[in-house]
Amino acid sequence: MPQQPTARRLFSYALVYKFRIICALLILCCAVGAELAGPYITKTIIDKHLSTDTRELLPVLGLLGMYLGLLLTASVGNFVQAYILQSTALQIIKNMRMDLMRHIQRISLRYFDNTPIGQVVSRIANDTEAIRDLFMSFMATFVVSLVQLTGIFTALFILDVRLALFCLLLPPLFALIMKIHLKYSKGFISIMRARLSDMNAMINESIVVMPIIQAFRREKVTLDEFETLNQDRYVNQIKQFKVFSLSSRNIVGTIGSLVTAMVVWHFGQESLQSAISFGVFYAFIDYLGRIFQPIIGIFDQLTNAQRAFVSAEKVFAILDMDGTEVEQTDNVRRPEGTVKFDNVTFGYKAGEPVLKNISFEAGKGETVALVGHTGSGKSSIMNLLLGFYEPNDGNITIDGRDIASFSKQELRKHMGIVLQDPFLFAGDIKFNVSLYNENISLDRVKSALRDVGAASFVEQLPNGYDEPVVERGSTLSAGQKQLISFARALAFDPSILILDEATASIDSETEGLIQQALKVVSEGRTTLVIAHRLSTIREADQILVLHRGEIVERGNHDELMAIEGRYYKMYQLQKGEQASPVISSG
Structure with a gap:
């Protein structure tokens, strides 16, 4: 089955909240409309009340009141739509992160054998965060710009058809510039995201093996390797920034200045031949200046959009991997x-x-x-x-x-496993034995720790069974961690017990405790042992x-x-x- 395009898959995530997004965009359109009405009201005030002999105050005050009311409406509308869109974007990314996390638990271990941990972390944390900007910023900017341009060109045609027709050449011109911008910057952004992933992977590995790095005096070599990745990312960031600088505000501003100068020249020439309304002149210049704001806004968000699409491709690449569904096991019969x-x-x-x-x-x-x-x-x-x-x-x-x-x-x-290098989770002692299994009570936790000979040292800890365990259990000795992992396996009462070099990292005294416990817990269970110490x-x-x-x-x-x-x-x-x-x- 062919994979869906990235844009369509991103759209499918947004489709879940289509009513909220449509509501926010409608409010946004009203806010933009209210903002665009301002110059026309100003033009009316200038032409009908300031440029004539009429000095009636009430109509002017009424128009000013309408102008202020529209500004207030636009302000409230912008706040409401921004809140709705941003909260929706956060919810979309939350759902995507959960889908990614769920799928990672379904993927075969072969993927993790060949993929650095830091890269997986980068997909869940950094890449989904980049996608958030697409929903939160680019989508709103794109809609705002589209509505603004539609409203602006409508107003320009009302004011002066010939100049409005000339100004219609601007959107295709800017679209061409954007296409060139996207073509050259995508490669730089792809490399930047890849290097960020590589850096995360290296940082993770360096932290895990820091004792080895320091023991073998590899600090400088490790730093040089990181500097190579960091430098490559920096170089591509500079290249992307050059493309952005040349093709965004710089070129848009230059074209905007030239077009504005041409319009001023046109109206100046018109004023020599016929009477021209100063209000029309003011409104046309005001609307013309507003054409370039949405264009610049889109340019400013293009980098975020490209980063989001590059990140989305990496996220969906993981989601497309074959995985095995996590099933419920409440009614599974205990095997012999x-x-x-x-x-x-x-x-x-x-x-x-x-x-x-x-x-x-x-x-x-x-x-x-x-x-x-x-x-x-x-x-x-x-x-x-x-x-x-x-x-x-x-x-x-x-x-x-x-x-x-x-x-x-x-x-x-119904399998229990104890590894040579025991892993403890951040939490406390009792959690590391029960893993929040509802069927394992505190009494059962204590019993398991007692059976493996760990109760004596646990009860001497300041907080006993509630003693906090830091990441990887680094505050405990290797033997203590191994005893806790043994207690974890025993608390789950497995039919099949697997010991993978479980006594290789502990001292003889602790080994004696475990051997004594195993004689009791192995009875009635199938036990497979990978043995380092043949004794x-x-x-x-x-x-x-x-x-x-x-x-x-x-x-x-x-x-x-x-x-x-x-x-x-x-x-x-x-x-x-x-x-x-x-x-x-x-």
Whole structure:
């Protein structure tokens, strides 16, 4: 199905509030009409009451009163229409941001694998803000200008048909100038938006890895890379500004001055041949001067409009990506938890498999451990089980049902996961365990923290379970964050528990607490463990040794030690060098 043009898609967002927008534009037309009536009233006062022998005060006062009334009407109308249009524009952008945020949660993880976080943030924050200017400023300016030009030319034809016909050449001339302006400035604006996105991405990455940057003395290199992006954006901003300066107020002002001089010359010549009304002369010059105000207004908003369209194209590019609908899971049956991989082959890139013919089964209540060197495919198995990616070949089942037939939410509802690098959200301790799940009470939160051995340190915090957690939990130690993430998984009472290097970043004392807790919580659950420390999986029911995407050994600890193969060598190496980083997430 072909994609709709950007302008039409933007219009569809505005169409939701068509009555409010039409009302605001009608009020705007009335306000503009009231403003345009001013010069004609002034012309009437000059010609009929100041340029004749008539000195009646009441008609003049009446016309002045009408003039002031129209000014007041225009002022009130402009305020009302501006409020309606701006509040509507904010509502439109609010809806667009929510659509974007909802869709981002539906998109495959492959997109986030290849896209810097800062670019995604830029789409939601900066690009939608640029689109707001289109609805808030350009739309109002364009309508105002159109109404003003229509009214002005109507008045000019009433005053002097020949000059009005001559002035009709101005709109096509300015339209040509605008076309040239748009042609040259769009490229500069596209580069400016792209560099802003790149800068956001780099800033985000730099903040996240600041300890690494400082530890390896990369401050200057990072600054130089940012300066390159910043300089490129600056250069294109200057080029765009030059185009804007030459083709907007500068050229419009020059043409306006020349046309005004010609009109003054024309009326001066007319006055030598016949009596000409000074009021007509005043009104024509006044209206002529007003022709250039809406033109300049449109030029001033062209940059905002172009920026909005460039940003809209980027936003709609994300909205056009395939996504999976987020479904309700209130009535999803709790699975027994038997997991089976049957001849599964998978690769992140076509033709480059990271898993080859993987087959194993983990029954209810069993613990299956995955071990292997970096890149052996351990984490890829977990990613497939969680539905983050689809296998290229083979199938994965839970209780005999292919996980491809599950919705993503149904699949993950009864899974718990603890990562090697635990993530804590900004909030407090109890929120980071319950994640505002209505089915998880405070007592259950406390119980989960107690089971993993975290209650002792949490209760010693100044605010206990209400202790604030800053972004990424940087005020807590790695072990404390890991214990909280363990409590989070346990509080959700999963049928399938996934531990991805969950004990790799904690000290031996904390590891002992977690191991003790796991003996209790693993009972009756299927537990899959990616193991870094082989000593932690000695009690596993089955250990799978992976090498280059294939299972090369399988069995329990004693069986694998007896055959003295790859697992035996890794275990002996770790036993002799407890701090060795040989085994890590793959």
